[in-house]
Amino acid sequence: MSGARTVTISFAGFNRAWAAWIGDRLERRGLRVVYLRWDSPAEIPLEDCLRDLKLAEGRILMVVSEWYFQLGPRTYEEWNAALRNVVAPDPSRFAAVSVTTSPVPTAAAVLAAADLTNMGPDEAERRLLDRLDVPADPLPDSANGARRGPRFPAAMPEVWGGVPRRNTRFTGRESLLNDAYHLLQSADAGAGVVALHGMSGVGKTQLAAEYVYRFGSEYDVVWWVNAEKRVSYRRYLAELAPKLGLATGQEYGERLRAVRDSLRRGDPYSRWLLVLDGADEPDQIWDLVPTGPGHVLITSRNPEWTEHNSRLLEVPVYERYESVAFIRRRAPRLSDAEADQLAEALEDLPLLLDQTAGWLNDSDLSVDDYIALLEGGIDQDVVKVSADFPLAFQTAWSILLNKLRETVPESVDLLRLCTFFAPGFIPVRLLKEMPHDELPEQVAGLLNDPLLWNKAINQLRQYSVVRLESHDTTSDDVAASGESLYLHRMVHQIVGKDMPAEDHKEFIEVVRQALASADPRRPTDPDLWPVYAEIVPHLKYADVLNSTDANIQRLVFNCLRYMFFSGEYAAGIKLGERALEAWRSLLGETHPRIWELTYHYANLLRSVGEYGRTEAIERAAVEHLREERGPQDLEHLRAAGGLAADLRGLGRYDEALELSQSLLTAYRELLGEQDSRTLNAQNNVAATLVLLGRFEEALEVDRRTMEARRALLRARHPWTLYSETSYALDLRLLGRYADAESVQTKNVRELVLVLGANNPYTLKGRHNLAFCHYRSGDHESAGRLFADVLERSERVLGETNPDTLRYATSQSCFIREHGDIDQARELSETTIARYEVMLAEGHPFVAGARVNHALVLRSVGERDHAYALGEQALTDMTAAVGERHPWTLGCAINASALRSLVGDPESAAELSKSTAALATEVLGRTHPLTLSARIAQAADLRSLRDRQQAEKLEQEALSDFVATLGPQHVHTVSARRRNRPFWDFEPQTV
Structure with missing residues (x-):
């Protein structure tokens, strides 16, 4: 049977070179080999993983190393139990070879692994074949010379130079390594060039080094070159000449030409790998990149390598599971949950994970306290530079910023403007769309000159300082079509700390004005909520609360109203609290803006049930405004309306009705029957009547309000839709179930269409619809709706x-x-x-x-x-x-x-x-x-x-x-x- 001649090699990705060599040795002797990279996801019990492994073809050969047992990561106690329960009862299915001298789980003894360490390839092959009961007879000469297989992993390639030591904490990146390998292997002759591209600190060099160690046994020449500058690149590449045995003089140009010619011809070695590390200036060195039968692997912050016959492979930040696994290796004292928390704070950037986790492992500080330290900005005292990532993050970026200043200084101006937006996705188009009169000179030049703007953005992109985000995927001009840039949180902090005070003052005002200009000034319009959702995260970083500009303060009010109507209560309360504290200090306790702010803040507090607090706030406002402006002042009436809502929340319905009715009378006298504020007051009278159980009266008031809002506003205005919900509720409370269900069904469709399924108003409508179904006897539909509304409300509110x-x-x-x-x-x-x-x-x-x-x-x-x-x-x-x-x-x-x-x-x-x-x-x-x-x-x-x-x-x-x-x-x-x-x-x- 073919299964008897099949061996499945199970190996950790770290030990791929061993798996490739072992597989080659077995295939030469007629066995069929299946390669199976071992993975052990933490969410799957280890015993289940091993049972799944038993489904593989033929005999299973484990390549035993500390890496094999650490994936997951798993404890040795877990491994001992799994080996005893799964492997021990079925020893004929498993065999093993050991490629490590480090400790392994004690129960691994059941594998009877053949030790392949500290010996030559002949003895290692003999032990391998003996462990698998494969005859070790000499192969015919033709078989031995038929092909050149992978090199014995313990043997260095004939030529080896400049490669950094292997990072024994290297984690994940399996798909990237495989993608790079397959791109190089499948490339046409002379086109085997892959550029690993990404921002500083993402681990490009570490990935390239791991590629060398994992696949290096397939090459005869591995040469690592520092390619930051053309001069240093030429020198390092020329130094390869004597290693290749080329007869040249001492002049670098002559050596360089000889090396490039040798690599192009594949003589004396056709299997070569050249790594160009830090090649951020493709224009300087692309003409010196060798061609030929070998491969070139480039690490760069510059995506423009794709224009120079290179396949681009982006290196992103870690996936979260990779971050957690890496942190657990770097800081074993942390739990999975703490590692996840740290990874979230550092946005999964490998260099930062390494340096912060290393420091944290040596301290007794909690993760929460440590993150609080980091929030103040990265400091050399709270990172630990390791040999694997030798350049501290802050130092690396300071060097890069200096380089940007020397080449395109406007790119630094743009980067500094970005720090007054929130880190992450930054809507730089707002800078382009704002009025450009009265801008500071250095910013005006940048924003008014499209060529300079694109040049600055492209410079930041070339060094992977930012990533460009565009909604226009069809545009060829990426810089022109880009609507937002992505800036990593820690880069954001470093650039902000590095800014002169004069630039800080000018740039923050520019961003404030850009945000104010982007305000559509209609926070109750659901169609415009995405605009406010984009603006709100940047208010804190632009420090808008310390501005006395009326337009910027109006932006704050509109954002608070948007948060109230859209259901973003928690964030709105936080903004309201910060605004009250800042404006009381800036404007004084009784400034008119304070009372307007108080009204919006109280609305948000009331929405989360803080009725006692809001009643005290609104009563103070009502008394002050009545005394200062009189009982008919609109600001006083609005505050009194808030107080009536507080009374409803506190269960004081008779008081609330008396106040609400007096307010409705006042609004009618001042503004007339059809003003939206009058209709709001009328709506509140009906809400109070419902709470008093006076359903017939409430129905009549809600009907009039609904019809008036349809005429004054529009059929699908949120307030009109809310009136429909109230009207349907009144009908149901009166026992008119069929009428209520008819109105509410139509109303819910429009609420979802206009406001979305998770808006508080929509949830209220769907809740009433659930009751309508229930009262009509449709228990199945009612049950689904009740459960769904509750789940959504718990999640959203x-x-x-x-x-x-x-x-x-x-x-x-x-x-x-x-x-x-x-x-x-x-x-x-x-x-x-x-x-x-x-x-x-x-x-x-x-x-x-x-x-x-x-x-x-x-x-x-x-x-x-x-x-x-x-x-x-x-x-x-x-x-x-x-x-x-x-x-x-x-x-x-x-x-x-x-x-x-x-x-x-x-x-x-x-x-x-x-x-x-x-x-x-x-x-x-x-x-x-x-x-x-x-x-x-x-x-x-x-x-x-x-x-x-x-x-x-x-x-x-x-x-x-x-x-x-x-x-x-x-x-x-x-x-x-x-x-x-x-x-x-x-x-x-x-």
């Missing part, structure tokens, strides 16, 4: 946001009836705990969450606990909103059921009777809540054996159910089956 708590309340109620009761209980308990932290004791939302939890307890059999909690909730809700509020009536429906459950039918009947009467009076006889109360009353009369009266009440209620909701509606069917009704508390938006 956070688990403690008021909206998230609303959605968690609904999800808990739904899965209590149609899902996992244990999950419902956990979610209900969590929601109550979070409400208790956010809101004061006695708040109606706390009482409502508890009455919902009482139903969970009922469902799991904890009757007494459920009864006690239900009674407490009824008492608290009555105190909070009064006995006539629909929430109180709902609590009473549940309390009567729990009284009946614990054996108190008289008290239950008394409560259900009064509840049905009040509900009829407040909501009308056919409202769903009233119908539930009437069914509950009939059930309690039946418990008291008053069957005649119970039957009469039940039939009347069923007739009203049929007339109102239809004979097949879920509520009608449930009532007909005499299921005891219950009520779920649903918090409303404040």
